[in-house]
Amino acid sequence: MTCVGIESTAHTFGIGIVKYPPFQILCDVRRVYRPVSGGIHPSEAAKHHMEKAVDALREAASRVDFRKIDIVAFARGPGLGPCLRVGAALARMLSLKLEKPLVGVNHAASHINIARVLTKAINPVILYVSGGNTQVLHVSGDKYVILGETEDIAVGNLIDVFARKAGLGFPGGPRVMELASKSNRLVKLPYSIKGMNVSFSGMLTMLERLIGRESVEDLCFSLQETAFSMLIEVSERAMAMLGVNEFIIAGGVGANMRLRQMAGEMCRERNAVFKDYPPEYYADNGVMIAWEGVVQYLLGERLSIEDSIVKPRWRITDVKPPPARLYEN
Numbered sequence: 212m213t214c215v216g217i218e219s220t221a222h223t224f225g226i227g228i229v230k231y232p233p234f235q236i237l238c239d240v241r242r243v244y245r246p247v248s249g250g251i252h253p254s255e256a257a258k259h260h261m262e263k264a265v266d267a268l269r270e271a272a273s274r275v276d277f278r279k280i281d282i283v284a285f286a287r288g289p290g291l292g293p294c295l296r297v298g299a300a301l302a303r304m305l306s307l308k309l310e311k312p313l314v315g316v317n318h319a320a321s322h323i324n325i326a327r328v329l330t331k332a333i334n335p336v337i338l339y340v341s342g343g344n345t346q347v348l349h350v351s352g353d354k355y356v357i358l359g360e361t362e363d364i365a366v367g368n369l370i371d372v373f374a375r376k377a378g379l380g381f382p383g384g385p386r387v388m389e390l391a392s393k394s395n396r397l398v399k400l401p402y403s404i405k406g407m408n409v410s411f412s413g414m415l416t417m418l419e420r421l422i423g424r425e426s427v428e429d430l431c432f433s434l435q436e437t438a439f440s441m442l443i444e445v446s447e448r449a450m451a452m453l454g455v456n457e458f459i460i461a462g463g464v465g466a467n468m469r470l471r472q473m474a475g476e477m478c479r480e481r482n483a484v485f486k487d488y489p490p491e492y493y494a495d496n497g498v499m500i501a502w503e504g505v506v507q508y509l510l511g512e513r514l515s516i517e518d519s520i521v522k523p524r525w526r527i528t529d530v531k532p533p534p535a536r537l538y539e540n
C-alpha cells in the first residue's frame with residue numbers, strides 16, 4: 212500500500228509518501244517557515260503553509276503518480292491550531308478527490324514510529340525531544356507509557372528561548388550546536404531531576420542572567436552538556452528499571468550530534484544499543500506522517516470527513532502503538 216502524509220503542526224509543511232511492505236520512502240518534500248523575528252507566530256506559520264502547499268503538492272506529484280495512492284494521512288495534533296487546519300484541509304481535499312480513506316495521526320507517535328521503522332528497534336526506551344515535548348516513553352502492550360517527562364518547559368523550548376534571547380535566531384538548535392562545538396568550558400547550571408522527570412525552567416533563568424557575562428560559546432556548551440546529561444540520565448534509569456537494552460531518540464532535538472553521542476556512550480557502558488538513523492528524519496517531515504498513516508490504517512483507523520477536526524492537544528497516551536511484530540522483519 213502507498214500512503215501520502217501531510218505534516219503541518221508547527222514550522223514545517225511536509226508531504227511524504229511511503230510504500231509498505233517493505234517500508235520504502237518514495238517522496239519527501241519539505242517547506243520550512245522561518246520567523247523574521249521572535250519564535251513561531253501561529254497565524255504567520257499557517258499563512259506560510261498555505262502559500263507553499265500547492266507548490267509542495269506539485270513537487271510531490273512530479274515524483275509519484277497520485278493515482279497509486281491508497282491512504283491519505285495528516286497530522287491531526289498535537290500542534291498549533293491554525294497550522295494543523297491547513298494540513299487537514301489539504302488532506303480532506305485529497306481524500307475526496309482520490310476517493311481514498313482519510314487517517315488522522317498523532318505527531319508524537321509519528322516521530323516515534325519513523326524512528327522505530329528506520330532502526331528496526333523492537334521495543335526500545337524512547338526519548339522524545341522536540342520544541343514542545345520532552346518525554347521518556349516505552350510501549351507496554353497496546354499503550355504508550357510515559358515514564359518521565361519535563362515538569363515545565365521542553366528541552367527544545369529551552370534551546371530556542373535561550374537562542375532567541377542571545378540573538379541567535381530561530382530555530383536555536385543548529386546554531387547552539389555549532390557554537391557549543393567551539394567551547395569546552397563548563398559554566399555550572401542547575402541540574403534538576405526528580406525521579407524520571409526533569410525540569411529546565413531554572414536553567415533557562417540562569418542562562419538568561421548569564422547572557423553578556425559569559426561567552427555565548429561557553430553558554431551553548433554548558434546548556435548542551437547539562438541538559439543532555441539530564442536527559443540521558445533519566446533515559447538510562449528507565450532502561451535499568453525495565454531491563455530494556457535498546458534505546459532510540461525521536462523529535463527535532465535528536466538532530467543534535469552531541470546528544471546522540473552521549474546516547475551512544477551511555478548504551479555502550481551498559482551493554483545496550485543506541486539505534487541511530489539519518490539526522491534529517493529527527494526533524495518534522497511528511498514521511499513520518501505517511502508511515503504513521505500506514506500503521507494506523509493497519510490498526511483499523513479511518514476518519515470520516517465530518518469527524519476530521521484537528522486535535523491541538525492530543526496526548527500520545529490516547530493513541531494505539533503498533534504491535535512489535537510490525538518491526539520484526
Ligand code: AMP
Binds near residue numbers: 342367370382465495
Ligand atoms: P520538532 O518540533 O520535532 O521539529 O523539533 C524542533 C526543535 O528541535 C526545535 O526546538 C529546534 O531548536 C530543535 N533542534 C533542531 N535541530 C537541532 C540541533 N541540531 N540541536 C538541538 N536542537 C535542535
Ligand code: MG
Binds near residue numbers: 318342462463
Ligand atoms: Mg516534531
